[in-house]
Amino acid sequence: MLLDVRGLTTRFRTERGELTAVDDVSFSLDAGQTLAIVGESGSGKSVTALSLMRLIPDPPGRITGGQILFEGQDLVKVPDAKMRAIRGDRIAMIFQEPMSSLNPALTVGMQVAEPVNIHRRKPWAEAFQVAKGLLSRVRIPDAEHRLQTYPHQYSGGMRQRTMIAMALACQPKLIIADEPTTALDVTVQAQILDLLKELTRETGAALILITHDLGVVARYADTVAVMYGGRIVEQAPAAQLYAQPRHPYTRGLLSCIPRLDGKAGERLVPITGQPPDLAKLPPGCAFAPRCSRADTACTASRPVLRAVAPSHLSACHHDDD
Numbered sequence: 001m002l003l004d005v006r007g008l009t010t011r012f013r014t015e016r017g018e019l020t021a022v023d024d025v026s027f028s029l030d031a032g033q034t035l036a037i038v039g040e041s042g043s044g045k046s047v048t049a050l051s052l053m054r055l056i057p058d059p060p061g062r063i064t065g066g067q068i069l070f071e072g073q074d075l076v077k078v079p080d081a082k083m084r085a086i087r088g089d090r091i092a093m094i095f096q097e098p099m100s101s102l103n104p105a106l107t108v109g110m111q112v113a114e115p116v117n118i119h120r121r122k123p124w125a126e127a128f129q130v131a132k133g134l135l136s137r138v139r140i141p142d143a144e145h146r147l148q149t150y151p152h153q154y155s156g157g158m159r160q161r162t163m164i165a166m167a168l169a170c171q172p173k174l175i176i177a178d179e180p181t182t183a184l185d186v187t188v189q190a191q192i193l194d195l196l197k198e199l200t201r202e203t204g205a206a207l208i209l210i211t212h213d214l215g216v217v218a219r220y221a222d223t224v225a226v227m228y229g230g231r232i233v234e235q236a237p238a239a240q241l242y243a244q245p246r247h248p249y250t251r252g253l254l255s256c257i258p259r260l261d262g263k264a265g266e267r268l269v270p271i272t273g274q275p276p277d278l279a280k281l282p283p284g285c286a287f288a289p290r291c292s293r294a295d296t297a298c299t300a301s302r303p304v305l306r307a308v309a310p311s312h313l314s315a316c317h318h319d320d321d
């Protein structure tokens with residue numbers, strides 16, 4: 001097993017008190033697999049990714065519990081210097097907005113070559129040759145000329161391809177892609193996701209794909225984990241989750257996706273209400289205020305994530321109905 005996350009909990013200190021952004025999250029991932037973490041904004045997806053990378057700003061945030069076992073080593077406990085050596089080398093991250101992640105004052109070639117220079121200790125001339133190959137690999141045309149250009153000279157899709165090239169620079173074992181297709185048009189979204197899947201298949205790297213759109217991951221993920229209120233509320237193999245979703249929140253997300261086999265004029269069904277305030281979570285199920293099936297049991301106690309079918313976990317009091 002490449003990655004085994006057990007009971008990960010991340011909290012932030014705020015003016016309104018301490019809030020739990022990631023609450024007792026557990027999942028595992030083997031080499032070559034793709035895990036999609038989905039949910040609305042504020043569900044804890046991105047904080048989970050930053051926790052895995054040990055990039056939570058302290059203060060105000062900190063990992064308060066759990067283990068992140070990567071290749072058998074608990075990343076929560078490793079010294080900062082060792083974590084810096086792992087980050088960008090064995091674990092790489094593609095951030096949500098490439099324009100804010102790329103340095104506007106440095107050429108693209110310098111930024112793609114830098115991980116090779118730092119982690120592989122290659123001379124800059126050799127690192128630039130690796131960078132040229134990486135730009136070609138992510139299908140940026142005229143790679144040799146593009147090494148001397150700057151991020152502002154790229155389109156959104158090309159900047160995202162540059163981020164993928166940087167992530168692949170040191171042949172990582174794990175890639176975390178946080179909303180990699182945000183603000184891209186539908187055609188470019190498909191190209192970027194196809195490219196990510198193809199490259200991870202070639203290199204054998206595992207991929208964690210974070211998104212708010214269940215429709216995006218249908219053809220890319222092996223396993224899907226659905227987050228709500230900082231917790232995983234459902235987890236299953238992708239095909240199984242799409243065919244038979246068990247949690248009301250997952251059903252709600254799926255009902256918001258247009259279907260090719262839908263009847264003409266059929267309306268999408270939105271999820272009513274707003275995502276919960278993590279500083280004021282209800283004592284029971286966090287989804288209860290928005291759930292049409294909620295009863296007194298749902299508001300009184302928090303459901304436990306448990307097996308409801310082989311390889312299928314759900315946290316709902318009504319899973320047996």
